[in-house]
Amino acid sequence: MTFVNEESVFRALADGARRKLLDRLHANNGQTLGQLCAEMDCTRQGVTKHLNILEEANLVVTVWRGREKLHYLNPVPIHEMAERWISKFERQRLAAMHQLKQALEGDDR
Amino acid sequence: MTFVNEESVFRALADGARRKLLDRLHANNGQTLGQLCAEMDCTRQGVTKHLNILEEANLVVTVWRGREKLHYLNPVPIHEMAERWISKFERQRLAAMHQLKQALEGDDR
DNA sequence: TCATTATGCAACCATTTGGTTGCCTATTCA
DNA sequence: TGAATAGGCAACCAAATGGTTGCATAATGA
Numbered sequence: 465m466t467f468v469n470e471e472s473v474f475r476a477l478a479d480g481a482r483r484k485l486l487d488r489l490h491a492n493n494g495q496t497l498g499q500l501c502a503e504m505d506c507t508r509q510g511v512t513k514h515l516n517i518l519e520e521a522n523l524v525v526t527v528w529r530g531r532e533k534l535h536y537l538n539p540v541p542i543h544e545m546a547e548r549w550i551s552k553f554e555r556q557r558l559a560a561m562h563q564l565k566q567a568l569e570g571d572d573r
Numbered sequence: 574m575t576f577v578n579e580e581s582v583f584r585a586l587a588d589g590a591r592r593k594l595l596d597r598l599h600a601n602n603g604q605t606l607g608q609l610c611a612e613m614d615c616t617r618q619g620v621t622k623h624l625n626i627l628e629e630a631n632l633v634v635t636v637w638r639g640r641e642k643l644h645y646l647n648p649v650p651i652h653e654m655a656e657r658w659i660s661k662f663e664r665q666r667l668a669a670m671h672q673l674k675q676a677l678e679g680d681d682r
Numbered sequence: 683t684c685a686t687t688a689t690g691c692a693a694c695c696a697t698t699t700g701g702t703t704g705c706c707t708a709t710t711c712a
Numbered sequence: 713t714g715a716a717t718a719g720g721c722a723a724c725c726a727a728a729t730g731g732t733t734g735c736a737t738a739a740t741g742a
Contacts, residue, residue, distance in 0.1 A: 471589055478587035479700080480580055483658075490662060493672050498718065510701055512720075527676045531709040531718045536676050539669040542662045549592075550659060553599060553651045560648040563602050567636045567645050588730080607688065619731055621690075640688045640739040 468522055468541045470549070476521035481506070482514045486523060489537045496532045577631055577650045579658070585630035590615070591623045595632065598646045605641045 476482055485500060497515070501508050515535060518524040522541050527534045553560075585591055594609060610620050624644060627633040631650050636643045662669075 474587050474589075474592070478583050480583075481700085483583070486662075490665065490669075493669065494676060496718080506701065507703085508719080509703085509721090513700070525673055525677070527679070533719070534676060536673045537662075537669045538673060539662060539666040542659060543666055546655065546659050546663060550651060550655050553595075553646075553648060554655060556599065557648040557652055560599075560602065560646045564634055564645045564647060567603060567643060568634070570636075590730085605688080615731065616733085617689080618691090618733085622730070642689070 468544050470545070472521040473523065473541045473545055476517050476523055479514065479517075482518055485511070485514055485518065486537065489524065489535060494534045494536055496534060498532075500535060577653050579654070581630040582632065582650045582654055585626050585632055588623065588626075591627055594620070594623060594627065595646065598633065598644060603643045603645055605643060607641075609644060 477486075481504065484504070488500060488503075489495060497508065497512065500515070501511050504511050515524060515526075519526060522538055525536045525538045527536065586595075590613065593613070597609060597612075598604060606617065606621065606624070609624070610617050613620050624633060624635075628635060631647055634645045634647045636645065
């Protein structure tokens with residue numbers, strides 16, 4: 465059951481290192497911790513902490529293969545964020561642009 | 574010129590109080606600080622800090638009307654986030670779902 | 683004009699965050 | 713079997729974050 469907690473997802477996405485990890489899994493899914501540590505500019509333990517936050521937000525799911533831990537992207541939370549939150553603002557986008565312009569014009573009238 | 578800094582946008586969206594402020598502007602655009610303070614469970618100064626972070630991320634634009642400060646939603650950053658970042662993951666959504674399922678099946682095979 | 687209203691600014695505080703180091707455990711393979 | 717490899721866990725630390733209080737300033741209107 466994939467229950468998505470909005471708060472934990474937004475929090476997880478707030479950090480550049482974590483977004484980079486998601487980008488790297490997006491480019492190459494199912495990587496081990498060791499693989500993900502390469503090209504990250506912090507220690508393995510630091511990367512683990514970031515991955516744990518991504519896992520708690522359900523953005524990443526892990527599978528053990530022997531002594532290796534494989535990390536897979538879970539596309540559900542991002543999809544739900546897009547559906548529930550982003551799209552709400554996207555719908556009123558042009559109207560909001562118009563209101564903003566009107567306000568800025570009236571400013572120095 | 575609306576240049577959007579990805580980092581500041583994600584950071585700004587990470588806090589529930591700030592998302593609530595955006596939601597309230599979405600429901601009723603152009604509100605004053607005083608209006609926005611109602612229904613928020615922190616002081617006016619606390620709300621100001623949140624609004625400043627939203628403004629620095631260009632998610633909110635302000636216009637002075639006399640002694641009142643009006644707050645308007647700027648839909649551009651959320652739109653660009655959707656276009657640049659979200660959509661990249663949405664495109665590979667079904668493929669990622671499939672890879673995840675395969676990995677989870679292989680798990681207890 | 684003078685009280686009221688709307689907001690800004692600075693200092694301060696506790697908690698969270700992102701990162702480290704050090705050590706432990708489990709799997710692999712020569 | 714024993715060294716090398718992959719990763720976990722705990723303690724610690726500095727800096728950032730979210731919040732407060734107190735006081736200052738500017739616009740409004742009776």
